[in-house]
Protein backbone atom coordinates (compact mmCIF):
# COMPACT_ATOMS: atom_id res chain seq x y z
CA UNK A 1 0.00 0.00 0.00
CA UNK A 2 1.16 3.54 -0.72
CA UNK A 3 1.21 6.34 1.82
CA UNK A 4 -0.73 9.34 0.56
CA UNK A 5 1.44 11.63 2.64
CA UNK A 6 4.92 10.77 1.43
CA UNK A 7 4.50 8.30 -1.42
CA UNK A 8 6.46 5.47 0.18
CA UNK A 9 5.14 1.95 -0.30
CA UNK A 10 4.54 -0.41 2.63
CA UNK A 11 4.18 -4.15 2.68
CA UNK A 12 1.18 -4.23 5.02
CA UNK A 13 -1.21 -2.25 7.17
CA UNK A 14 0.68 -2.86 10.42
CA UNK A 15 3.89 -1.54 8.91
CA UNK A 16 2.01 1.43 7.48
CA UNK A 17 0.52 2.19 10.90
CA UNK A 18 3.97 2.29 12.44
CA UNK A 19 4.95 4.89 9.88
CA UNK A 20 1.82 7.02 10.28
CA UNK A 21 2.19 8.16 13.86
CA UNK A 22 -0.02 10.51 15.82
CA UNK A 23 1.68 13.85 16.11
CA UNK A 24 2.94 14.05 19.69
CA UNK A 25 2.22 17.75 20.04
CA UNK A 26 -1.44 17.16 19.28
CA UNK A 27 -1.94 14.03 21.32
CA UNK A 28 -3.50 15.83 24.28
CA UNK A 29 -6.16 17.44 22.11
CA UNK A 30 -8.23 14.66 20.61
CA UNK A 31 -10.25 16.99 18.41
CA UNK A 32 -7.15 18.36 16.76
CA UNK A 33 -5.06 15.25 16.28
CA UNK A 34 -3.45 14.48 13.01
CA UNK A 35 -1.14 11.85 11.74
CA UNK A 36 2.33 12.49 10.47
CA UNK A 37 4.75 10.49 8.40
CA UNK A 38 7.67 9.13 10.33
CA UNK A 39 10.93 8.11 8.73
CA UNK A 40 10.42 4.39 8.03
CA UNK A 41 13.91 3.50 9.20
CA UNK A 42 13.20 5.23 12.54
CA UNK A 43 10.21 3.03 13.30
CA UNK A 44 12.03 -0.23 12.68
CA UNK A 45 11.09 -0.73 9.05
CA UNK A 46 13.44 -1.93 6.36
CA UNK A 47 13.42 -1.20 2.65
CA UNK A 48 13.04 -4.53 0.91
CA UNK A 49 14.53 -5.55 -2.41
CA UNK A 50 11.10 -5.12 -4.03
CA UNK A 51 10.89 -1.46 -2.95
CA UNK A 52 8.37 -1.96 -0.13
CA UNK A 53 9.00 -0.93 3.45
CA UNK A 54 8.51 -3.97 5.62
CA UNK A 55 9.32 -5.38 9.02
CA UNK A 56 12.51 -6.83 10.31
CA UNK A 57 13.94 -9.20 7.68
CA UNK A 58 13.80 -12.84 8.68
CA UNK A 59 17.06 -14.46 9.60
CA UNK A 60 18.16 -17.64 7.87
CA UNK A 61 17.23 -19.51 11.05
CA UNK A 62 13.69 -18.09 10.99
CA UNK A 63 13.32 -18.92 7.31
CA UNK A 64 14.45 -22.47 8.01
CA UNK A 65 11.97 -22.74 10.90
CA UNK A 66 9.20 -21.59 8.54
CA UNK A 67 10.23 -24.17 5.99
CA UNK A 68 11.77 -21.71 3.55
CA UNK A 69 15.09 -21.92 1.80
CA UNK A 70 15.80 -25.52 2.56
CA UNK A 71 18.33 -27.34 0.51
CA UNK A 72 16.65 -29.89 -1.67
Ligand SMILES: [Zn+2]
Nearest residue numbers: 003005006037
Ligand atom coordinates in the same frame (compact mmCIF):
# COMPACT_ATOMS: atom_id res chain seq x y z
ZN1 LIG B 1 4.00 8.62 4.71
